[in-house]
Amino acid sequence: MRMTCPNCGERDRQEFYYSGDALALRRPAPDAGLQAWDDYLHNRDNxxxxxxxxxxxxxxxxxxxxxxxxxxxxxxxxxxxxxxxxR
Structure with missing residues (x-):
């Protein structure tokens, strides 16, 4: 897969690190509870x-x-x- 970096131009996907859904990675509040933090750290949609x-x-x-x-x-x-x- 090829991706076009706005700064560097077209590059191979191997130069990039995938970090997940751009809208779902919202950090819970510090006091959100164990379930909210567990979901944030371990569960992702596919x-x-x-x-x-x-x-x-x-x-x-x-x-x-x-x-x-x-x-x-x-x-x-x-x-x-x-x-x-x-967003």
Missing amino acids: PAGDTRDLWFHEGGCGAWVVVNRNTVTHDISGVILAERAK
């Missing part, structure tokens, strides 16, 4: 179809990017710097 994911360009510029992609076809419809992404 959808088939369109997703909006957070990736880190660890083999390149070090940018966090939000990637719109399809998990079935691996088609990427957009990549934007995370700091510019709307």
